[in-house]
Amino acid sequence: MTEKINSSIIGESCIKYVHPCGVTVFMLPMKGYSTATAQFSVRFGSQDCRFRINGGEEITIPDGTAHYLEHKLFESEEKDAFALFAQTGASCNAGTSYDYTVYYFSCAENFAKNLEILLGFVQQPYFTPENVEKERGIIAQEITMYQDSPNWRVIMELLSGVYSENPIKTDVAGTVESISQITDKTLYDVYNAFYNPANMYLCIAGNFDPDEAIRVCEKCLNERKPLELETVPFTEPREVAKKRTELSMPVAKPLFAIGFKRPDAYGAAAMEEYIYYNIIFDVIFGDMSDFYTRMRDEGYLNDSFGDAVFKGRGYVMPYAVGESDDPDYVLAEMKKEIRKFKAAPPTREMFSRIKKATYGDCARAYGNVEATAQALTDAALDGLAPFSKAEAAAGADYDKMLEKLAELDEENVCLSVIRPL
Amino acid sequence: MWFNRITDSRFKINKISVGFYTGFGDNGGLSRADFALVPYCLTDCCAKYPDYKSLSIRFAELYGASISDNVSFAGNRRYTSVAISTLDDRYALEGEKLERESCELLIECILRPLAADGAFDANLVRLMKTELIDAIDSVINDKRSLAVRQAARTAFVGEPQEYPVNGTHEEAEKVTSESAYAAYRHMLEHGHIEIFAVGCSGFSESEKLLTEAFGSIERSDICEPYAEPSALKPEPVEVTERMPMQQAVTRMYFKAPEMNDRCANMLFSMILGGMTTSRFFENIREKQSLCYYCSSFADRAKRTLVANAGVEPQNVKRTQDAIMREFSEILENGVTEEELEQAKLEALNDITSLYDSVGSIGGWYLGQVTDGEFMSPEEYAEKIKAVTADRVRAAGRLYKLDTVFTLCPEEVSND
Numbered sequence: 001m002t003e004k005i006n007s008s009i010i011g012e013s014c015i016k017y018v019h020p021c022g023v024t025v026f027m028l029p030m031k032g033y034s035t036a037t038a039q040f041s042v043r044f045g046s047q048d049c050r051f052r053i054n055g056g057e058e059i060t061i062p063d064g065t066a067h068y069l070e071h072k073l074f075e076s077e078e079k080d081a082f083a084l085f086a087q088t089g090a091s092c093n094a095g096t097s098y099d100y101t102v103y104y105f106s107c108a109e110n111f112a113k114n115l116e117i118l119l120g121f122v123q124q125p126y127f128t129p130e131n132v133e134k135e136r137g138i139i140a141q142e143i144t145m146y147q148d149s150p151n152w153r154v155i156m157e158l159l160s161g162v163y164s165e166n167p168i169k170t171d172v173a174g175t176v177e178s179i180s181q182i183t184d185k186t187l188y189d190v191y192n193a194f195y196n197p198a199n200m201y202l203c204i205a206g207n208f209d210p211d212e213a214i215r216v217c218e219k220c221l222n223e224r225k226p227l228e229l230e231t232v233p234f235t236e237p238r239e240v241a242k243k244r245t246e247l248s249m250p251v252a253k254p255l256f257a258i259g260f261k262r263p264d265a266y267g268a269a270a271m272e273e274y275i276y277y278n279i280i281f282d283v284i285f286g287d288m289s290d291f292y293t294r295m296r297d298e299g300y301l302n303d304s305f306g307d308a309v310f311k312g313r314g315y316v317m318p319y320a321v322g323e324s325d326d327p328d329y330v331l332a333e334m335k336k337e338i339r340k341f342k343a344a345p346p347t348r349e350m351f352s353r354i355k356k357a358t359y360g361d362c363a364r365a366y367g368n369v370e371a372t373a374q375a376l377t378d379a380a381l382d383g384l385a386p387f388s389k390a391e392a393a394a395g396a397d398y399d400k401m402l403e404k405l406a407e408l409d410e411e412n413v414c415l416s417v418i419r420p421l
Numbered sequence: 422m423w424f425n426r427i428t429d430s431r432f433k434i435n436k437i438s439v440g441f442y443t444g445f446g447d448n449g450g451l452s453r454a455d456f457a458l459v460p461y462c463l464t465d466c467c468a469k470y471p472d473y474k475s476l477s478i479r480f481a482e483l484y485g486a487s488i489s490d491n492v493s494f495a496g497n498r499r500y501t502s503v504a505i506s507t508l509d510d511r512y513a514l515e516g517e518k519l520e521r522e523s524c525e526l527l528i529e530c531i532l533r534p535l536a537a538d539g540a541f542d543a544n545l546v547r548l549m550k551t552e553l554i555d556a557i558d559s560v561i562n563d564k565r566s567l568a569v570r571q572a573a574r575t576a577f578v579g580e581p582q583e584y585p586v587n588g589t590h591e592e593a594e595k596v597t598s599e600s601a602y603a604a605y606r607h608m609l610e611h612g613h614i615e616i617f618a619v620g621c622s623g624f625s626e627s628e629k630l631l632t633e634a635f636g637s638i639e640r641s642d643i644c645e646p647y648a649e650p651s652a653l654k655p656e657p658v659e660v661t662e663r664m665p666m667q668q669a670v671t672r673m674y675f676k677a678p679e680m681n682d683r684c685a686n687m688l689f690s691m692i693l694g695g696m697t698t699s700r701f702f703e704n705i706r707e708k709q710s711l712c713y714y715c716s717s718f719a720d721r722a723k724r725t726l727v728a729n730a731g732v733e734p735q736n737v738k739r740t741q742d743a744i745m746r747e748f749s750e751i752l753e754n755g756v757t758e759e760e761l762e763q764a765k766l767e768a769l770n771d772i773t774s775l776y777d778s779v780g781s782i783g784g785w786y787l788g789q790v791t792d793g794e795f796m797s798p799e800e801y802a803e804k805i806k807a808v809t810a811d812r813v814r815a816a817g818r819l820y821k822l823d824t825v826f827t828l829c830p831e832e833v834s835n836d
Contacts, residue, residue: 010512032431034776082697089766092697108773137710144668145713145731148564206777250665252558287477296473296548302555323555353478357485360508364485367433369777394514421665 002214007387009394010363014376014386015210021223022197026376026386027213028205030369036111036206037373038213040122041102043201043381044194046174047167047313048099050232053193058232061190062181063167064139064174067096068132069187071139073103073122075131081121090114098168099313100381106370111208112216119202119220125191127184140176150249150418154321157245158257161414162317164241165234197224203376206369236264240414248419255418256327258334259310259319260408266314267383274311275358275392276404277318281307282354283346284337285320291337300324300333313381318408331415338410345405348398355396362390422614422635426624427782433512435520435620436779437627438504439531440787441612442495442646445581448607454553454588454596455604456499460490461549462541462601463503468533471542479526484508486523488530494586496648496722496791501608503531506779509621520620524627528634534605540598541605549601554593557585564828565731568670572826575660576674577651582723611642615790619783648791650678650724651823659825663832669734671827673744675726677819683721684804685816690719690726691764692756692813693747698763700747701728711740722791726820734830741825748817755814768805772798 006013017025046066052058074081074094085092090107103122107114146152156171163169173179204213240261265273285291285307295301305322324330365371379386443456470476480486486507493500507523535542560566570585577583587593616631618624653676680686694701694717701715715730728748732740775781775798782798789795796804 030431032429034773035770082702086696086698086763086767089763089770091767091770106770106774108770134707134710138706138713141668141711141731141733142713144733148666148668150562251562252560253555255562288474288481290474293472293474297544299551302552304555304559323559353481356514357481359514360484360486360512363512364434364508367431 005386007391010366010387010390012366012387017214017217019197019217019221021221022226023200023202023217023221024380025202025204025213025217026380027208027210028372028376028386029208029210030206030372033207033369035106035108035369036204036208037104037106037369038115038118038202038204039102039104039373039377040118041100041201041203041377041381042195043100043199043313045097045099045101046170046172048194048231049167051193052230052232054228059189061186062174063170063178064172065182065186065190066101067173068135068139068179068182069190070094070096070101070103071135072127072132072187073125076121076124076126081117084117084121085114088114088117092118096172097312098172102377104373112212115213115216116220119216122195123220123222125188127187129184132182132184132187136179139173139179143171143173143176143179146171146173150251150255153247153249154255154257154416154418157247158259158319158414158416161242161245161416162240162259162261163236165236166315168312168315169241193227193229196227196229197221198226199229201377201380203373203380205372205376238263238412240412242414244415244417246417246419248421251418251420253323254325254327254420255321255323256330257319257321257416258331259317259414259416260410261412261414262316262318264314265316268388270311270316271382271384271388271392273316273404274309275389275396276401277309277316277408279351279354279358279396279401280405280408281309281318281320282358283350284341285334286354288353291333295330295333300326300330327415327417331413335410335413338408342405345402351398351401355393358396359390359393362393366390422616424616424628424631425618425786426628427617427619427786428621428623429776430621431777432619432621432779433509434506434779435509435523435618435622435624436504436506436783437524437527437616437618437624437631438502438783439527439631440500440502440615440617441608442498442500442615442644442790443608443612444498444644449603451600451604451607452588452592452595453584453586454592455600456501456608457492457587457593458546458549458553458596458601459605459608460492460501460503461553462545462605463530463534464488464490465545465549466535467530468535469529471535483517483519483523483526484513486519486526488527492586494582495646497581498644498646498791499586503527520622520624521626521630524630528630532634536602540602543598546596546598546601550593550596553587553596554590557587557590557593564666564668564670565729568672568729568826568828571662571828572660572672572674572824575658575826576725576824577723580651609638610640611644613643613646615787617783617787619779646791647793648722650680651676653678653821654823657822657825661827661829663829666828666830668731669737669827669829670731671729671737671741671825673728673741673822674824674826675728675748675820676823677724677726677816677821680724680816680819682812682816684801684808685812686719686721688761688764688768688805688808689751689813689817690717691767692760693717693751693817694728696764696767698760700751701744704747705730705740705743709743711736711743715740715744725823737827737829745822751814751817756810758810761808761810761813765805765808769802772802772805
């Protein structure tokens, strides 16, 4: 059975199909486009490091296991996935984040064949002591590469400063030491627990035939015995773990990241936080703000400054990043500015202008095949309707924005700094 | 001035970019930093919107329209562009004419900057100089970019690419309101201008507006785009620089000044290190687990192929030897039909994908301006299909090692 989901606001419609095995499929054919992208995702990321299966014993896995598994899933007993895609000309890749893992391809031709390959390799793990060992050096080099990136480190340090218990305080790839504990058995155990059809989504966008996609799903998606999977919950304190973190690296000017801690949020509540804090931070600290104009004019900020909202399963963190000779002063001024706006809220006109720009950003994504597939995947993993982000932006309300502004605790914040050596 | 239009109803946005090609000669004593500062000044404000805040408000009113700038090498020329990207009129919630309004705003920014009496506004230049200097200095934050910059000093000695396109810290310190404005006028009066309008609109109104606006400028001694192959050194030069870091970055430059088989060259680079079934990926990464990335790409304008990898410092020499071995292997024994077929399929997939993004299809044609002739993606695809394994091997055989550059952690033996 298929269901059509429309968005009158952005003028798109999407087809939802649930395969009997439990995989939910979202499809958005894009007329006139040359390529198609399919993303096969699993709600399993680095934050899922403690879990129980069917109410059994708690299992703890080494940091970086989800990412290691992503690397190894491309391997097979015969031709690996890269070799199979090479025969069709498609480009393929994968990515692991804190809360999910996604495998994808992009192709101009042979869509059905490529979809078969994607569904095939993700459902057929092949781990041996030898091939798991072989990957260790490659992943260790990936970890080391990021260790040399101050732009990456400043965010990692920020997350470890904001969160005490949430596993997102640890890098997705783990450490060279933690990945040394991962074996073929670890990977099989984790695969069997999380790569369950009910925990997986297939999102397709671009130039393809939905009926053909369904036929491939019917042929290639496998039934698996359902299991009861529970990620062990943790209690994250309300307050940030640390007010400040500092490292020294070879950088030209101090880098900083400033994160404001918010309570845990899921699904629609998290999306609401995401939209409103994007708008609020753009109002207070964005290109149009007095804050940015003044701080840039006084030489405390340059055009590397930016604000965003970090969002995943269970967490939302409005944050800002940039370069400054005096990051502590930047933070003090940001706090002052938030207090100022709480006392004298932005005008409706200002809100409306930023809302329009936020909506424009969301709507533009549906003009790009990869971005459309990613928007579908994001919504599916959040348990939301396909166009919920653009619709939430278009429907943002001034009074609700004021509520969210009042809720923001400007003192519950962490400053992460990378200083020059 | 050339107005290039690519219209396709599949897009939801319209993007108009105005690009200027200028040379690296004397230019009346103007420095690279003088030219680099120009797009900073043009995208921060203009006479009508005299500060960044008021200009940003205007962008927000246009549904988050964005202005972007770029300064890069294009063959032997400097390419400076200012572009505006806007949601198409169809998606405006209140019926606004977004394409026309954004085109008018682009013209305001480029042709009516915040300037008077032969100089950009002094406060604007003060701010923009700081940003340019910060941008030049911050290359140290990204080790791969730093390696590219440092390696170029050896690989392209005596050529425009020897030094960064946006100049040095010292040059940027010396920029004045007058010198930046002189660079701006030089671009307008002597630069070769290419306008690319890409999106779902027909752009007839934008073309009229832009033609009228740029038509009123007195222009002479136009700097024509061109590209020259990089000269091959008599003997390869090896340079190692050290800094506090954990992973080494090594770059090997191979040059083939006589290369004229564009398609075979591209396929050679893909088979060597440009795809996930390449020799580098399979033999250096997957079999030897030496690195997370080891890849190659061919710079067609410079007739240069660059191999690069991030490796443990103690494995630098081993990785360089492995790269040379893969290179030699292809030159001696050629590529297999299967490899060639896979590279062609991936290339053809990439070519077809060009049409799905405003930036990609625009970039495709823009990238050919210095070639002196334009080829459509379809024409290029046909040429790719005709390449044989012998041609790939012959293209590879033209390359000679020119420069080996390594950015290495301090106090590590590289033996």
